[in-house]
Amino acid sequence: MPKLLHIQSSPNIENSVSRSLSDQFVKRWAEHHHNVAVEVLDLAAEPLPHFGPAILQAAVTPPESMSDETRAAVALSDRLIRQLEDADILVIGSPMINFTICSQLKAWFDHVTIAGRTFEFSAPGVARGLLFGKKAFVIEARGGEYTDLPFSAFDFQEPLLKALLMFLGIFDASFIRAEGMRQREEDTDSIIRNAQDVVSRVAA
Numbered sequence: 001m002p003k004l005l006h007i008q009s010s011p012n013i014e015n016s017v018s019r020s021l022s023d024q025f026v027k028r029w030a031e032h033h034h035n036v037a038v039e040v041l042d043l044a045a046e047p048l049p050h051f052g053p054a055i056l057q058a059a060v061t062p063p064e065s066m067s068d069e070t071r072a073a074v075a076l077s078d079r080l081i082r083q084l085e086d087a088d089i090l091v092i093g094s095p096m097i098n099f100t101i102c103s104q105l106k107a108w109f110d111h112v113t114i115a116g117r118t119f120e121f122s123a124p125g126v127a128r129g130l131l132f133g134k135k136a137f138v139i140e141a142r143g144g145e146y147t148d149l150p151f152s153a154f155d156f157q158e159p160l161l162k163a164l165l166m167f168l169g170i171f172d173a174s175f176i177r178a179e180g181m182r183q184r185e186e187d188t189d190s191i192i193r194n195a196q197d198v199v200s201r202v203a204a
């Protein structure tokens with residue numbers, strides 16, 4: 001049975017655009033693709049620690065000499081990597097915070113972007129992603145509009161997400177944007193409706 005991993009990251013638990021659109025996406029996907037097993041990872045409800053000193057030690061410490069803290073940090077990273085490896089489809093809800101992804105989602109990428117597990121160096125300076133055959137759908141919410149120049153130059157969310165996913169070997173990634181809700185508040189309803197229509201079509 002195909003597995004869908006739904007990653008929620010918005011710190012706005014109650015009233016988030018990326019949460020509600022990605023919920024809609026997953027619901028619609030499940031209606032149109034039978035026998036899909038959905039798992040939800042909510043990075044704001046259950047925050048991950050920063051990629052800190054304990055996990056950093058893992059790269060330079062043999063297993064038998066690891067501290068309890070490093071062991072626990074490695075176990076967490078392993079669990080997240082296994083969950084990602086098991087998934088066939090990824091649905092990521094991503095709010096833009098200060099022109100980029102939120103720190104909750106960044107922490108997740110830090111924990112799953114591990115040399116020898118999800119990417120490897122195939123030659124000096126040449127990296128290769130090790131996650132194959134996955135499809136990602138990213139639902140972005142941002143208050144401003146970044147589709148066109150000059151504002152697209154300030155978009156460090158979508159290009160970063162593309163780069164991070166590609167680095168892991170996930171080349172098949174589609175992006176759906178709800179943008180401009182803060183810039184054109186009077187158009188918020190129609191912006192959300194348009195995004196809902198796109199979600200509906202893409203997820204079916």
Ligand SMILES: Cc1cc2nc3c(=O)[nH]c(=O)nc-3n(C[C@H](O)[C@H](O)[C@H](O)COP(=O)(O)O)c2cc1C
Binds near residue numbers: 095
């Ligand atoms: C702390 C904070 C920083 C934000 N920074 C930006 C930003 O740099 N650019 C932008 O277009 N919108 C920014 N926004 C607006 C959010 O992107 C917008 O509210 C979006 O809907 C957030 O996604 P969510 O509704 O899923 O939480 C910011 C919002 C907050 C709360």
